[in-house]
Amino acid sequence: MNEVMNQLSKKQLQEVKRQMDLYVQGVADIIPTEELELKVARSVLENRPLKIKLGLDPSAPDVHLGHTVVLKKLKQFQDNGHIIQLLIGDFTGKIGDPTGKSVARKPLTTEEVEHNAKTYFEQFGKVVDMEKVELHYNSTWLSKLSFEDVIQLAGKITVARLMERDDFEERIAWGKPISLHEFFYPLMQGYDSVVLACDIELGGTDQHFNVLMGRHFQEKLGKEKQVALLMPLLEGLDGTEKMSKSKKNYIGIDESPDDMYGKSMSIPDKLMDKYFELITDFTPEQIQQIANELDSGALHPRDAKMLLAKTIVRMYHGSEAAENAEQRFVRVFQQGELPEEMTEVEWKGVFKTSIVDLLVDLNLLKSKSEARRMIESRGVKINNEKVEDIKLEVVITDGLILQVGKRKMVKIKTL
Amino acid sequence: MNEVMNQLSKKQLQEVKRQMDLYVQGVADIIPTEELELKVARSVLENRPLKIKLGLDPSAPDVHLGHTVVLKKLKQFQDNGHIIQLLIGDFTGKIGDPTGKSVARKPLTTEEVEHNAKTYFEQFGKVVDMEKVELHYNSTWLSKLSFEDVIQLAGKITVARLMERDDFEERIAWGKPISLHEFFYPLMQGYDSVVLACDIELGGTDQHFNVLMGRHFQEKLGKEKQVALLMPLLEGLDGTEKMSKSKKNYIGIDESPDDMYGKSMSIPDKLMDKYFELITDFTPEQIQQIANELDSGALHPRDAKMLLAKTIVRMYHGSEAAENAEQRFVRVFQQGELPEEMTEVEWKGVFKTSIVDLLVDLNLLKSKSEARRMIESRGVKINNEKVEDIKLEVVITDGLILQVGKRKMVKIKTL
Known part of the structure; x- marks a missing residue:
């Protein structure tokens, strides 16, 4: 660590600090921070971009504001010259459910995977520059593994370690069956990181275990370990559960300006700060100012929420659409016969x-x-x-x- | 069951009974007996041989009397026209230890596997007719499995079921690590039975779990289930531990007549009955007679043991060698200055x-x-x-x- 730092000029040290300050913003956990700093330092010293991996499930390509928490973080890395590696986990999607129990988990065809990936990318393009993104499908390498390869890989992890994953632990405690193939999913995610030789893997805090698998297998196979960068999960409109399509508590980034504005106005007050921080393009200073004004009473919570709603619409539909959505909302809900607050x-x-x-x-x-x-x-x-x-x-x-x-x-x- | 039985002539029914009486001799467990009877009945009705699988570890090819317990059982099936399938488990032997912890478990080369297999067969030839035996190497099919195939297979078994295996259960209780790849060994053994479409798998009682895997996977993949036929384990010369090379408590079937005779004389008295039953070619009636004579005092235990020793030498070296070994033993140990008993x-x-x-x-x-x-x-x-x-x-x-x-x-x- 010090060795690399000692080689940096004062200007380079400042650059490392500037990037680090940016990357830690809004993050839930970095495992470990020192290694991230070392990687950034080496990147600055050698003028070499870092590789940042994000894994995507090809079965549910609708992107909502929950996804943009990680996308925004990716954009910070991209804006600083680093390389985003989007990894479509199509290998398992194409297999379906080998237990034969879940009718819902039908195998995806290659066409479906490609269609869903395209849907992702069109939406991601609203946040990051897709031209500069590396695209990978893990079936490229996973489908080529032989049984022997799989055994060699499986020999590098213990059953006890796998059973530590929260949902496995829970199912064991409740006596609910775990099929052996499920143990492969974290193994694959770890192996993907080995193949992609990524420096950092991004994910929500619910990906804690899986992202650490990358570190585990990279180390076991003699590679440099990736840093886990975990973002907080964004609660949905209900204010409690993680935003997700299945919970119907989401704001999709492809929704109409009016729907987006209206749904944003229903976000619980207590989550406003978090939304401002995690999904808007406001700077930490701007967010702090809003918080201060809310505290002092200079800003009415309703007006803060209107600012949030308008900002969200602006980010995905532009300023004019945001302005119009706000006017329509005010006309219907605020100037009508209904009370100001719902x-x-x-x-x-x-x-x-x-x-x-x-x-x-x-x-x-x-x-x-x-x-x-x-x-x-x-x-x-x-x-x-x-x-x-x-x-x-x-x-x-x-x-x-x-x-x-x-x-x-x-x-x-x-x- | 009754359907098949009803189609049998009286003579055929007698034949089924005759074979069943033979096959259950000395067996520790049959899972389940009804299915074995049905298979034998169908075999008699359709004049179609059954397939009897025995799995062999290619890393330790020295055959001792412990092995002959299952070999004798195989011979009974062979003598009645059924097919023996010897399965060399070379796939795992060629992989070695993927955890990299055991230096001892070096990968075997194809030459080593073939050499070891040959060593087995030469020795097996003393018990069964190797001309009529089917030989299989499981690397033939296992090395061709893709990751997807493995996942499909793994989806057919639960983690909880695998953890029921005695040694896994014990290691979990003691907090000793189990590498994930170890979960594949029972899976492979089960899949081998699917490929070989065997009717019966033979093994020692310590193979209980693994042999049942064959039934499990055959059923999950829509095939007819094999019957598990488990033989008792033969204790070695120490009278307590299972006979094995590593425990140095064995009598190898390739040992010299004198060594074989001498070692046989050191078998504890309490195991004589078991040895007579499991490893000699005596009929149940003959064995019963020896037991009766020992009980009544008409036969001295030392003489019974000499009969056992001579029989063992005869089976592997012929009558003349057995006679000579006995005479030499008597000269040295019984007519010398040493007491009759050790x-x-x-x-x-x-x-x-x-x-x-x-x-x-x-x-x-x-x-x-x-x-x-x-x-x-x-x-x-x-x-x-x-x-x-x-x-x-x-x-x-x-x-x-x-x-x-x-x-x-x-x-x-x-x-």
Whole structure:
């Protein structure tokens, strides 16, 4: 470490410090920070770019704001001349579920993988410069491994180490079966890093175990170890669960300006800081200023959220679209007959109920038949999504937003 | 089951019964007996031979009496027209130890594997007709498996099921590491049975888990399940541990008539019945008669053991050699100055000591220098093996036999 540092000029040392200050911003964990600094220092000394890997699952290519947390971090590296390695984990996707239990996990065809990858890239292009990105498909090397290769690799990791992964540990504790092939997934992710010879692997904190596999296998195979750079997980609109498509608590980066703006306005107040930090292009200083003004009362929380919403729309649709979305939102929700803040209703009823009952229970509509008509005329929205099924069963979660027509909108607070 | 049985003529039913009576002789476990009976019945009905698999480790080709327990069983099947499939597990032998920890487990070359296999077969030829045996090397198919094939296979077994194997369970309990590749060994053994489409797999009771893997994978891959036929393990000359080369408690089937006879005479009395049953060509009726005569006192245990020793030598060297070995043994040990039974000395000293100290401590020789001279002139034997190293450290085990010159012979009883 010191050896490299001693060779740096004062200007180079400053450059290392500048980059490090940038890279640690908003990060949840770096394993280990010293190695990251060493890699950056060597990169500056030798004028050699670092390789930053991000693994992607080819089965769910819809990109939402949760993804942009890592994308923004990637962009910082890219802006400083480093190389982004996007790794499409198509090998397992093409295999499907070998236990034959999950009908949902059908094998993906090569065409599907390529289509999904393309979808990713089109959306990623809104954050990083895709022209400069290295693309890799891990089937390129994994499909060529022989049984002997696999055994050699498997000999480099213990069963006990694999069982430390949170979800495995949990399933063992609950007596839920783990198929042997599942032990290969972390092994593959680790081996991908060996092949890509990456310096850094990026991931959410939920990727902690898998990203460390890269370090493990690189070391076991006599290579330089990658640094794990873990970003915080962004909670979705419900304010509790990780933003994800399956949880329906997400803002997709391909959504319309109005949907994006409206959904952003439903973000819980307590998460505003985190959203500003992790997904906007504001500097740490700007974010600090907003926090200060909120604290002092100089900035109204509603106005801060409008700034957030407008910023998000601007980032993905441009300034004009952002301006228009804001105006439409103000016209409908703020200048209408509704109160400035969304009505919050307390809910201590059942955990799950039908949409028709819910609308009546909340006094949004007077009768079940009226409720049915309103749904049929597509005038009911849940979390800004139109309800299309009259028989929809709604799981009541804290922060759920129900809208009837243009005017009536309530937010549920569970007790 | 009944369907098949109903189609059999009376004569065929008798034939099924005759074969079954033979196959269950001396067996420790059959999983499950009904399926074995069904397979035999179908074989008789359709005049189609069964396939009986025996797996062999190519790294230790010295065959001893312990091996003949399964070989004798194989011969019964062969004598009734069934096919023996000898499976050389060369695939793992050629890989060596992927953890890199065991220097001893060097990868075997193809030449070594073939040489070892040949050594096996030459010795097996003393029990079964090698002309009629099918030979298979599992590298033929295992080396062709791709990573995807391995994943598909691994998806058919759970981690929990693998951890049930006794030695894994024990190592987990003791916190000793298990490398992931070790989980593949039972998987391979199971897959070998799928490829060989065998009806029965033979093994010692210590192979219980591995042999059941064959049933497991055949079933998971939609094939007819093999029957597991498990033979008891033969204790070695120490009377407690399984006969094995590493324990030095074995009688090799390639040993000289004199060594074979002498070692056989050191078998503990309590194991005589088992040896008669498992490794001689005596019928159950003959064995019962010997047991009865021993019980009534009509047969002296020493004479029974001489019959056993002579039988073993006869089986591997012929009647004349057996007669001669017996005469030489009688001349040296029974008509000489030594007591009829070997002197037993009690030992409560250290667990391990040098051969020189041991000879003096046991009063077999008067001084250390005398002891050294006797070893150098190759006049000292441990368990009938000449001591060649003057610095040999001897691990004292119960039943260890020390011989000095032609006359002095003691057996150690540890306290």
